[in-house]
Amino acid sequence: MDPVTVYLQGWGLLLALMTGLWVLSVIRRNASIVDPVWGTTFVLAGWWYHAHTPTGDPGRKLLLMGLVTVWGLRLSLYLAWRNWGEPEDPRYQAFRRRYGPQRYWWVSFFQVFVLQGTLSWLIGAPLLGAQLGGGPLGWLDAVAVAVWLVGFAFEAGGDLQLARFKARRRRSNELLTTGFWRYTRHPNYFGDSACWWAYGLLAVAAGHPAWALGAVAMTALIIKVSGVALLEKSLRSDKPGYADYVRRTSAFLPWPPRRS
Numbered sequence: 001m002d003p004v005t006v007y008l009q010g011w012g013l014l015l016a017l018m019t020g021l022w023v024l025s026v027i028r029r030n031a032s033i034v035d036p037v038w039g040t041t042f043v044l045a046g047w048w049y050h051a052h053t054p055t056g057d058p059g060r061k062l063l064l065m066g067l068v069t070v071w072g073l074r075l076s077l078y079l080a081w082r083n084w085g086e087p088e089d090p091r092y093q094a095f096r097r098r099y100g101p102q103r104y105w106w107v108s109f110f111q112v113f114v115l116q117g118t119l120s121w122l123i124g125a126p127l128l129g130a131q132l133g134g135g136p137l138g139w140l141d142a143v144a145v146a147v148w149l150v151g152f153a154f155e156a157g158g159d160l161q162l163a164r165f166k167a168r169r170r171r172s173n174e175l176l177t178t179g180f181w182r183y184t185r186h187p188n189y190f191g192d193s194a195c196w197w198a199y200g201l202l203a204v205a206a207g208h209p210a211w212a213l214g215a216v217a218m219t220a221l222i223i224k225v226s227g228v229a230l231l232e233k234s235l236r237s238d239k240p241g242y243a244d245y246v247r248r249t250s251a252f253l254p255w256p257p258r259r260s
Contacts (some may be wrong), residue, residue, distance in 0.1 A: 006052045007128055010045045011121040017041065018117035022109045031092040031112050032083055039075030041120040042068055046127040056131040056206065060141060064130045064202050066146050071155075071195050123218045126196070129203030129211020130225055137205075144201035151194025154180055154254070158187030175241055183254040185245065189227045190252055193219045228252060 017037070025031045046068045050061055083089075088096075095111060096104045158180045165176040180187035193215075200215030220229060228251060235242050248257045 001052055001061075003053075003128060003132055006049060007121075007125070008017070009052070010048050010124070010128070013048055013052070014041055014045060015114065015115040017044065018113040022113040025108065025113070026105050030085055030088045031095075031108050032086075032089040034112055034116055035089065036076050036080035036083060038079070038120065039072035041072075041117065042124050042127060043072035045124045046072075046119065046131075049128040049131050052130040053128070055133040057134050057136055059137045060134065060202060060206055061131045062230065063137070063145070064199065067145070067195070067198065068127060071148075071152060074156060074190075078156075079221065082163070109201050109252065119221070123196070123214045123221070124212035125211045126199040126203040127214075129208035130199060131209050132206055132207030132211075133238050134208070140201060140205040144198040144205065147201065148195050148198035150192040151196075151198060153191065154184075155186045155189075155191025155195065159192060175245055177245060177249070180254070182249070182257055184250050184252060186228050186231070186252060187254070189222045190254060192227075193222050193252075223252060 018034070021034055021037060025033050046065055050065050053061070087093075092108070092112065095108065098104075099107045161179040161181065162176060165174075184190050196215040196218040200212030201211065203212040232251075248259070250257075
C-alpha cells in the first residue's frame with residue numbers, strides 16, 4: 001500500500017473517531033469532551049501507520065511509537081483530569097451562544113470535531129514519514145530523542161508545576177514565575193512543540209523530510225492560533241502583574257529572565 005493511501009486512511013480513522021465524539025457531545029451538550037482526546041488521536045494514527053508500513057526500519061518505528069504513545073496518553077490523561085467536573089469550555093460556550101441551540105449541534109460537527117480531526121491528521125504527517133523506508137538508527141535519531149526529552153520535561157513539568165500552583169494559590173490573579181515558568185511564559189507549549197520537532201527529525205532520519213512539515217504546522221498552530229497568542233490576550237487583562245512578567249520572561253523559547 002502506497003504512503004498516500006495509508007495517510008488518507010488515517011484521516012478516515014480520525015474522522016470516524018471525531019464523529020463518534022460529536023454524537024456524544026450532542027447528547028451531553030458539552031463539546032469540551034473533544035479536548036482530552038487530542039493527544040490520543042496521534043497515538044491512534046501513529047499505530048495505524050505502524051501497522052501499514054512494512055518497509056520502515058523496525059527500530060525507528062518502535063522508537064517513534066514509544067515516544068508518541070507516552071506523549072499522547074500523558075497529555076490526554078492530564079486534560080481529562082483537569083477538565084473533570086468542569087463546565088463546557090468558554091470557547092465552545094461562546095460558539096453555542098453565537099449560533100443558538102437549534103444550529104450549534106450540527107455547526108459544532110464541522111467547526112470543532114471535523115476541524116480538530118483534520119488538524120491532527122495534517123500535523124501527524126511526521127508519524128508516517130518516520131515509519132517509511134530508511135536506514136537503521138543513527139546520530140540524527142539520537143538528536144531527536146534528546147530534543148524529545150527536553151520537550152517532554154518542559155511540557156509535563158510545566159503542567160505539573162501549574163497544577164500544584166493552582167492548588168495552593170490564594171488569589172486567582174496570582175502569577176506562577178518559578179520553575180520552568182521562570183524561563184518561558186509557556187513552558188508547556190514550548191515542550192509540546194519540541195516533541196513534535198523530535199518526530200520531524202525522525203522523519204528526516206528515515207529519509208522523508210517532506211513529512212516533517214507537520215512539526216512546522218504544530219509550532220505555527222501553538223504560537224499563532226490556539227496556544228500562545230490566544231492565551232496571552234486573556235492573561236494580559238486578567239493578571240495585574242503580567243506586563244512586568246512579559247518584560248522579564250521569554251514568550252516561548254526558554255531563556256534566563258531579564259532584570260526588571
